[in-house]
Amino acid sequence: MSQQPTTLMWFRDDLRLADNPALEAAMASGQVTALFILDEESTGIRQLGGAARWWLHHGLEALSRDLDSIGVPLQLHRGPAAIILPGVMKAEGASEVHWNRRYGGPERTVDTTVKELVQAAGATAHSHSGSLLHEPWVPQTQDGRPFKVFTPFYNAVQRLQLRPALGEPSAQLPPPPPAKQHAGDNLAQWRLLPSKPDWSRGLAQAWTPGERGAHERLQRVLEEVAGDYGEGRNRPDLDGTSRLSPALRWGHLSPVQVWESLSATISAHPEQAEGARAMMRQLVWRDFCWNLLYHHPALPTRNLRPEFDVFDWAWPVQAPDHDASEEHLVQELAAWRGGETGFGMVDAGMQQLWQTGWMHNRVRMVTASFLVKNLGIHWRIGEEWFWDTLVDADAASNPANWQWVAGCGADASPFFRVFNPELQAKKFDPRGSYVSRFAPMPSPEPVVDLKISRAAALESYARMKQH
Numbered sequence: 001m002s003q004q005p006t007t008l009m010w011f012r013d014d015l016r017l018a019d020n021p022a023l024e025a026a027m028a029s030g031q032v033t034a035l036f037i038l039d040e041e042s043t044g045i046r047q048l049g050g051a052a053r054w055w056l057h058h059g060l061e062a063l064s065r066d067l068d069s070i071g072v073p074l075q076l077h078r079g080p081a082a083i084i085l086p087g088v089m090k091a092e093g094a095s096e097v098h099w100n101r102r103y104g105g106p107e108r109t110v111d112t113t114v115k116e117l118v119q120a121a122g123a124t125a126h127s128h129s130g131s132l133l134h135e136p137w138v139p140q141t142q143d144g145r146p147f148k149v150f151t152p153f154y155n156a157v158q159r160l161q162l163r164p165a166l167g168e169p170s171a172q173l174p175p176p177p178p179a180k181q182h183a184g185d186n187l188a189q190w191r192l193l194p195s196k197p198d199w200s201r202g203l204a205q206a207w208t209p210g211e212r213g214a215h216e217r218l219q220r221v222l223e224e225v226a227g228d229y230g231e232g233r234n235r236p237d238l239d240g241t242s243r244l245s246p247a248l249r250w251g252h253l254s255p256v257q258v259w260e261s262l263s264a265t266i267s268a269h270p271e272q273a274e275g276a277r278a279m280m281r282q283l284v285w286r287d288f289c290w291n292l293l294y295h296h297p298a299l300p301t302r303n304l305r306p307e308f309d310v311f312d313w314a315w316p317v318q319a320p321d322h323d324a325s326e327e328h329l330v331q332e333l334a335a336w337r338g339g340e341t342g343f344g345m346v347d348a349g350m351q352q353l354w355q356t357g358w359m360h361n362r363v364r365m366v367t368a369s370f371l372v373k374n375l376g377i378h379w380r381i382g383e384e385w386f387w388d389t390l391v392d393a394d395a396a397s398n399p400a401n402w403q404w405v406a407g408c409g410a411d412a413s414p415f416f417r418v419f420n421p422e423l424q425a426k427k428f429d430p431r432g433s434y435v436s437r438f439a440p441m442p443s444p445e446p447v448v449d450l451k452i453s454r455a456a457a458l459e460s461y462a463r464m465k466q467h
């Protein structure tokens with residue numbers, strides 16, 4: 001039997017076997033060796049947050065087991081991808097590498113460099129579309145520009161043809177030779193898990209990272225959540241949303257798989273169509289955020305609306321009785337992070353985030369609005385905290401949503417919407433069960449006066465508009 005050429009599959013944000021276009025193509029063309037590179041050194045690549053590292057550790061363990069079952073070895077390497085990947089190709093004698101595309105600025109630069117190096121070495125690099133519903137350059141306005149507002153983007157996406165989801169690849173034969181010596185790191189060497197203290201118990205109780213856990217949750221969502229999503233989605237006290245965000249973030253599921261499953265639910269159970277369609281619309285929000293990042297690579301750090309650069313969150317100074325000293329702001333920030341602001345909905349959200357690595361969307365909006373508008377602290381500081389603590393933190397959805405709440409984002413969100421955490425709690429946690437589950441008791445003294453701080457925010461905004 002002739003020896004098949006070795007092909008590399010480079011995993012990144014797509015830790016799954018099924019509906020993985022790059023893996024499918026790699027397996028069609030040769031004997032596959034899989035690779036994951038922990039790259040925290042290439043220019044501009046953002047270091048993963050603590051909760052993300054926890055997820056990555058377990059996600060890679062699961063991936064490695066799943067790959068084992070189809071006879072594909074997984075190598076782990078750490079360092080700049082532009083050095084590591086060509087090195088692995090050489091060591092393996094690989095003539096091809098496949099990956100699913102990434103859309104952040106620094107990641108795209110790395111991928112372009114890697115492609116050039118691979119080609120210069122006489123091999124080929126193939127990129128595939130596997131992590132979004134549609135590539136970010138596909139939905140366009142009538143005059144060929146990227147969208148800046150969600151609703152027309154959503155309408156345009158509705159008119160596009162979605163690729164069909166792929167199944168799981170069959171096992172490769174003959175079985176691979178035993179792992180070569182020095183074929184990468186051991187996962188434990190990366191020390192992705194927290195120790196001293198180990199704060200991950202709540203995360204471990206809440207989540208099962210990996211493709212299997214993701215499919216189990218998807219099944220449950222289809223059976224029990226999607227139909228009522230229209231009403232349940234705003235209720236943090238209920239299991240009313242999919243909680244698939246980390247599975248989508250790490251690519252244990254593709255958005256195409258979720259979309260297809262929801263479409264099938266609509267066909268089989270038309271009475272669930274409203275809820276399922278509302279959930280599909282949220283998947284388009286995910287694509288929209290990646291569109292924004294693709295077309296505005298500075299999204300994680302720069303206001304999308306430049307007029308906000310002038311005023312840049314300096315308004316607490318304006319509130320008559322507000323202590324705007326740096327020391328006081330640091331205390332307020334600590335109260336926000338620690339869930340000790342004295343506002344039940346904010347505190348419950350921040351505690352849920354700390355304990356489980358996830359927070360309900362409505363509460364994310366409330367806590368973000370509170371930080372930016374009532375405490376007058378820059379959205380970037382909140383974004384960084386979420387980046388560190390969310391298991392689903394991603395380079396597009398996190399800053400895009402922070403900017404949306406702050407009012408400086410691309411979407412036409414009215415800045416004047418300052419969420420009132422007390423009213424939000426009454427409306428969306430009517431029995432108080434969410435707040436009493438997560439918020440500390442007794443509730444601390446409120447760190448700020450809602451009315452005064454709101455008025456100060458609005459006044460500063462009005463002044464900015466006059467600028």
Ligand SMILES: Cc1cc2nc3c(=O)[nH]c(=O)nc-3n(C[C@H](O)[C@H](O)[C@H](O)COP(=O)(O)OP(=O)(O)OC[C@H]3O[C@@H](n4cnc5c(N)ncnc54)[C@H](O)[C@@H]3O)c2cc1C
Nearest residue numbers: 241242243244245282283286361364392393394397398401
């Ligand atoms: C300040 C702030 C920060 C956020 N940071 C992130 C983040 O880092 N990563 C992240 O995935 N989401 C983020 N979101 C969006 C949203 O809160 C989460 O996607 C959602 O709460 C995840 O829960 P779920 O899976 O149950 O969502 P569901 O309501 O079940 O929605 C289904 C899927 O659609 C996508 N989705 C839903 N809402 C949004 C949205 N507003 N923007 C982008 N995608 C969306 C998610 O992939 C989600 O899993 C943020 C929202 C806010 C207000």
